Amino acid sequence: MNDLSAETLRAARRDSTLRPLDLAQSLGVPEAALLNAELGTGVTRIDPKPGRLIPLAGALGEVMALTRNRSCVIEKVGTYREFHDGDHAAMTLDAEIDMRMFPRHWVHGYVVELDGKRSVQVFDAAGDAIHKIHLRAESGAAALAVLRDTLALSDQTPPTFAERAAPEGARMAPDRADALREDWGRMTDTHQFNALVRRLKMNRLGAYRVAGAPLVRPLAIAAVPALLDRVAETGQQVMMFVGNMGCIEIHSGGFGNVKPMGPWLNVLDDRFNLHLRGDQVAEVWAVDKPTKRGSALSVEAFDAAGELIFQCFGMRSEKGGDPRTWAALVADLPAAVEVAA
Structure with a gap:
């Protein structure tokens, strides 16, 4: 894992047109390291536990909920409703934002207010993205401030990240x-x-x-x-x-709106997007x-x-x-x- 300075990461983020994940991979750092570099200048570390975060996210109103893995991104517009907490698994059961969450992987959380954009982002122990909440123009600014202030950690120093676990591959018997x-x-x-x-x-x-x-x-x-x-x-x-x-x-x-673009297979509907490599x-x-x-x-x-x-x-x-x-x-x-x- 590269040990780049916060100044280097900030400059790279400002100068790049790449998605944060692609930029982080090009620099050899976890994606969350890009946010660590901005702590105190528009980025705040928060407690990311779903039981605390998701009920407060519901007050944001209509947002875009984003979840991804290495090859696919799903984006849904809606409101966080019908939250059910649990130690091992939690869920939202809204018709639009329908999620299953596994809290032990929700390790690092940030409220991000940079470049005129507002989001809440959650990462695992290795600094890989677990879930992101992107606010829209009509989303509640006051509710975001409440969420940030309620969940802000007393320690705002950059966290360290664990080594990323290797993929398991097919395990057969x-x-x-x-x-x-x-x-x-x-x-x-x-x-x-x-x-x-x-x-x-x-x-x-x-x-x-x-x-x-x-x-x-x-x-x-x-x-x-x-x-x-x-x-x-x-x-x-x-x-x-x-x-x-x-x-x-x-x-x-x-x-309905399937649009291939280069290696990407996309669904580009009004309230549902899918981006698949x-x-x-x-x-x-x-x-x-x-x-x-x-x-x-x-x-x-x-x-x-x-x-x-x-x-x-x-x-x-x-x-x-x-x-x-x-x-x-x-x-x-x-x-x-x-x-x-």
Whole structure:
């Protein structure tokens, strides 16, 4: 990790046209180091625990909520409502800002008031972004001041960052394939899946590689742009999950304005944006999990390191979805020729 001075980082930020993440990567520093360099000059360290932060964020009114991983960014316009706290997991259940939060990863928080822009930004122990709240023109300035003053840490010195954990990759146990398929078939809720694969000493991607048909089907990389195009063309109602270890943000509904730009696959609707690096998609799977409400069919993409990029489910019928049309759409996506071992 480069040990650059605050002055050097401030100058780099002022002179750059890159996104903060890209600038930080070019400098060899965590993204949060760019904010450390501005402490006391428009940036304030705050307590980022969701149980304190999110209720105060609700008073900001309409904002843009942003969550990302290395390959995908989801942005939703709305208001933080229906917050439910928990030691291990918290959530908002608003129709627009729908999130699942894992508080142990919400380590470093900042209120940022720079260059005429206002935001609240949260990072993990390594200084990688977990979640950002970008205020809009109509967002409450007074509410931001209350949030900042209420959550400001007494210690405003720059924090240090932990080493970034290496990606786990696909963790497989082929000798437990039969047990995997048997337990998979007994699921009654998709939330049981993570515990199931952990018990068998696997992870999500490893389980997909082991399970085989009819539980999973490998798709071609071209299935990702095809999925976006067909959802837009058909008006299919979906649930798009994008996140990282600390936060998952969900878009529920349709979308229409799909715009590829270079390596980026974008959805540019008024209140929902998605920015996906299509060139970083390495594996795509169609996944069928049983639940007490019926099949939960998803399309899921992973990068070359085995990290999950996104999951896309069809909306359940009681929520206005059409499972049969969704199943036909997924069945028509191009299949993979072969899968990496």
